[in-house]
Amino acid sequence: MNLRIAGTVRESVVDGPGVRLVIFGQGCPHQCPECHNPETHDPNGGREETIEDLLNILKSTLLIKGITFSGGEPFYQVDAFATLGEKVKAMGKGYDIVTYTGYLFEELLALSEINKDYYRLLEITDLLVDGPYLREDKDLALAFRGSRNQRVINVKASLKVGEAVLVS
Numbered sequence: 475m476n477l478r479i480a481g482t483v484r485e486s487v488v489d490g491p492g493v494r495l496v497i498f499g500q501g502c503p504h505q506c507p508e509c510h511n512p513e514t515h516d517p518n519g520g521r522e523e524t525i526e527d528l529l530n531i532l533k534s535t536l537l538i539k540g541i542t543f544s545g546g547e548p549f550y551q552v553d554a555f556a557t558l559g560e561k562v563k564a565m566g567k568g569y570d571i572v573t574y575t576g577y578l579f580e581e582l583l584a585l586s587e588i589n590k591d592y593y594r595l596l597e598i599t600d601l602l603v604d605g606p607y608l609r610e611d612k613d614l615a616l617a618f619r620g621s622r623n624q625r626v627i628n629v630k631a632s633l634k635v636g637e638a639v640l641v642s
């Protein structure tokens with residue numbers, strides 16, 4: 475299976491806790507004003523990578539705490555990102571997964587009722603940073619996110635209780 479990506483960063487410290495491999499998915503429907511990654515919006519842009527090649531980048535990068543799915547919108551290629559995440563978890567190395575999305579957690583739960591791949595991607599995500607980037611709520615002091623409306627959500631706890639449990 476292939477994933478269309480805008481790029482990767484091997485050792486990021488700003489896209490979640492610890493040192494992380496970041497995969498920027500290509501394609502985003504949200505059109506947030508002043509988005510910092512407008513080159514990721516076109517679903518036909520970027521390049522294709524196989525999931526195996528992306529896993530090989532992870533295997534060849536030392537001292538990595540986890541992997542971050544960013545964009546673009548990872549849920550735009552929900553089956554491919556869910557499959558990649560399942561394979562990362564199946565490696566048994568304890569990598570955690572952070573997923574960025576312009577959707578709200580509640581919207582993703584509703585979409586999961588229509589398409590189970592949304593639930594698959596939620597299930598393998600440890601931390602979800604949700605909501606669109608809002609320029610009026612921009613705050614450069616925030617960790618891992620660009621605007622105050624965006625939430626950092628503990629997904630496992632949230633799926634248990636059926637509502638967003640925020641990381642304090």
Ligand code: SF4
Pocket residue numbers: 502503504505506509510511512514545546547575576606607
């Ligand atoms: S969701 Fe992210 S990539 Fe998409 S428009 Fe908003 S800020 Fe840009």
